[in-house]
Amino acid sequence: MDTYKELLKGNKLWVQEKLRQDPKFFERLSKGQSPEVLWIGCSDSRVPANEITGTNPGDIFVHRNIANMVVHSDMNMLSVLDYAVSILKVKHVIVCGHYGCGGVKAAMTNEQYGLVDNWLRHIKDVYRLHQEELDSITDEEQRLNRFAELNVIEQVFDLSKTSIIQNAWRSRSLPMIHGWIYDVATGILQDLGVSLHSKSKLPSIYNVTGKVVAGLGV
Ligand SMILES: [Zn+2]
Secondary structure (H helix, E strand, C coil): CCHHHHHHHHHHHHHHHHHHHCCCHHHHHCCCCCCCEEEEEECCCCCCHHHHHCCCCCCEEEEEECCCCCCCCCHHHHHHHHHHHHHCCCCEEEEEEECCCHHHHHHCCCCCCCCCHHHHHHHHHHHHHCHHHHHCCCCHHHHHHHHHHHHHHHHHHHHHCCHHHHHHHHHHCCCEEEEEEECCCCCCEEECCCCECCHHHCCHHHCCCCCCCCCCCC
């Protein structure tokens, strides 16, 4: 019942510890932020970006949602991405998934979960794209793990399809975009080796030119 009081108590202790290590820590942070990394991760409480990377406030700009999705009509994600890439000029964007993801697991079933089904459908699209590979994995946990990895890989591609990323690549050849997976059972982060910093691997239909055309002609 008093969990929220524990949080406030925890905050006081944390402030004391930070000031003990570095008396100017908060004074410096109050002057502004210049993180080099945008993190797009899962809302899962076991995957906090700063803690698992051993970083501090000010180091990582963060967006989290169920199953670390890059949905191209999600204004929240797009706003975070645009601010991080166009204003903060981050050098890296990391999509980080995790094994044992509840969202990915739910998407692999045929159950109805309610409102969230509309979100999970984007993850089901990933299954459809990789159905042959995923159906061939007989062990359910292994299939789920691979599904979580493929979901990250597809979100990296989805990032590269945005005009935000393509405009940044055109003007400054950055950010690098990466796909990582986290193992909640070991605490280890793994790079899935799908980093991109150009649209060379992207099917040409997704390329956007640098010029904005007025009107859709409808
Ligand atoms: Zn998750």
